[in-house]
Amino acid sequence: MKDLDIQALCDMRLAHERGDLDRQKFWELMRDHHLRLRAYPPLLAKGEVESIQIGAMGLIAQLESGLKFFWNPENLREPVSEAVNHGAYERFAGRVIDQCARRASLVVDAGANIGWYSVKMAAAMAGGRVIAYEPVGDTAAVLKENIALNGFSDRITVISRGLAARPGQGEIFLPRDTGHVGASLRELHPGEMSRKSVVRLTTLDESLPVNTAPPLDLLKCDVEGAELMVLQGGAAVIARDRPVLFLELLRKWSAAFGYHPNEVIAWTEALGYDCWAVGEGRLRHCETIADDTVETNFLFVQLERDAALIEGLGG
Numbered sequence: 340m341k342d343l344d345i346q347a348l349c350d351m352r353l354a355h356e357r358g359d360l361d362r363q364k365f366w367e368l369m370r371d372h373h374l375r376l377r378a379y380p381p382l383l384a385k386g387e388v389e390s391i392q393i394g395a396m397g398l399i400a401q402l403e404s405g406l407k408f409f410w411n412p413e414n415l416r417e418p419v420s421e422a423v424n425h426g427a428y429e430r431f432a433g434r435v436i437d438q439c440a441r442r443a444s445l446v447v448d449a450g451a452n453i454g455w456y457s458v459k460m461a462a463a464m465a466g467g468r469v470i471a472y473e474p475v476g477d478t479a480a481v482l483k484e485n486i487a488l489n490g491f492s493d494r495i496t497v498i499s500r501g502l503a504a505r506p507g508q509g510e511i512f513l514p515r516d517t518g519h520v521g522a523s524l525r526e527l528h529p530g531e532m533s534r535k536s537v538v539r540l541t542t543l544d545e546s547l548p549v550n551t552a553p554p555l556d557l558l559k560c561d562v563e564g565a566e567l568m569v570l571q572g573g574a575a576v577i578a579r580d581r582p583v584l585f586l587e588l589l590r591k592w593s594a595a596f597g598y599h600p601n602e603v604i605a606w607t608e609a610l611g612y613d614c615w616a617v618g619e620g621r622l623r624h625c626e627t628i629a630d631d632t633v634e635t636n637f638l639f640v641q642l643e644r645d646a647a648l649i650e651g652l653g654g
Contacts, residue, residue, distance in 0.1 A: 348372055386426035388419070399488070406458055407488050409481060414518045418455035428455065431620050432636050435652055436559060437463045439583050439638075442648070443556035446470070447543065447582075449502045449569050450562040452478055452520060454485040454495070460559070461494040467556075468494050470546070474501035474538035475511060478519045502560075503540040504568040511538045523563035525595040543573025555582040564592030567603050578610060583648075584639035585617075588628065600628040600637075612639040615654055622654035 351368055354360040360368075379391060391410065392399040398410040400419045410419040422428040433456075440446055440460035444467035448457045451471035461469045471486075473479040479499045486495045501509065501524070512535055514521045514528035521528055547555060555576055560569050566586050570577065577584075584607065588600035604614050604627065616625040616634035625637065640649060 382423070387422045387428065387430070391423070404459075404462065406462060408453065408455065408458070408485050409488065411481075414520070416517055416520045417453060418520075419453075429636075432617050433459065435617055435622075435636075435638060436460060436585055438648060438652060439557050439585060440464050443467060443583075445553050445555050446557040446559065447502075447547075447555060448472065449543075449558065449560040451482055451497070452561075454482040456559055457482070457495050458485055458489050458491060460557070461491045462489070464494070468496060470496050470498060472498050472500060472502050472541075472546075474499060474509075474540070475513065475519060475522050475536070478522070498541070498546065500539045500541045501565075502543055502546075502562065502569045502572060503565065504542065504571040506541045506545055507539075508537055509540050510535055521563060523592070523595075524565055525563075525592075527563060527592060527595055541572075543569065543577070544575045545572075547573075547576050549575050549579050552576070555580045557583045557585070559585045561587040564589070564594075564596045567593065567598050567606065568596065570603065570606060581610065581612075581641050581644075583645060584612065586637050586639065587635055588637050589635050590628065590630075590632075603637075604628065607639045611641055613642045614639055615649065620653075622649065622652050624654070 351360060351365060355365040383389065387402055388400045389403045390401045392401060399407050400410045400423065401407045408419050412420060414420055418428040436456055437459060440463040443464055446460050446469045448469055448471045451457045451473040454471065457469050457471040471482060473482050479497060483497055486492055503509065509524050511522055511524055512526045512533040513519060514531040514533045516531045517528050526533060560566050562569055566588060586603065588603060590600060593600050607614065614625045615638045616623045617636040617638055618634050622638065
């Protein structure tokens with residue numbers, strides 16, 4: 340019998356009911372599977388995931404905060420898997436986003452994925468709403484399930500499109516092993532036999548027209564290399580509202596789109612932004628992203644307005 344075969348337990352029950360597996364052997368085989376559950380309490384101890392619920396709907400991870408997320412262990416890199424494996428997912432980055440969201444009334448989550456940050460931001464906000472953009476259909480479905488699971492359907496609006504520099508259509512690549520967290524408009528994982536699909540694209544300016552939308556307070560953007568394009572497509576809204584920006588910037592990903600992350604720093608600097616690298620437990624003022632820069636998350640603020648935020652985060 341294949342180890343950890345999802346059908347193994349049900350198959351053994353059916354075999355016993357058909358009389359192909361005697362009762363004593365059935366009990367012993369089931370016991371061997373059940374005993375694996377004992378490995379999880381010490382793994383979860385003192386971690387961000389407080390419990391894993393097993394039910395007819397699947398696996399649900401409940402965090403120490405009380406928030407819940409559906410968990411598919413097949414997705415090696417999704418936030419829930421990393422939180423279970425490592426004790427937490429982006430703990431300090433999460434704290435930074437949490438503090439930014441607490442002051443916000445309107446938040447945009449570009450590249451919302453399964454909703455790890457959309458849900459956390461909605462929980463942190465005192466009212467207001469989150470607009471979550473997720474163009475991949477299967478991923479957007481899980482995003483909506485996680486929103487409903489936490490009772491946030493009235494706080495989070497899902498837009499099943501990707502944010503880009505221009506509206507239209509694009510081809511997105513879904514890497515086989517990295518999974519949905521690596522979905523990108525460029526082939527970033529050529530060795531993984533990525534699955535391609537066509538997605539719809541919009542722009543921040545199209546979604547939040549400057550004459551009608553309420554002010555945008557926070558833009559969290561993790562779109563696997565296309566971050567500069569999201570900013571360009573939201574130039575009018577960003578110039579109007581000067582929201583706090585939380586961006587993932589990787590040199591190797593942006594190179595696939597033909598730019599360097601320093602172009603993002605220059606673009607935001609022209610609007611009065613100051614850049615801070617989000618490291619392991621601290622913020623570091625960042626004027627340029629060099630070959631030896633280890634941080635991949637960056638916070639952009641208006642210092643005159645956001646000095647207290649930076650100070651509160653240890654910057």
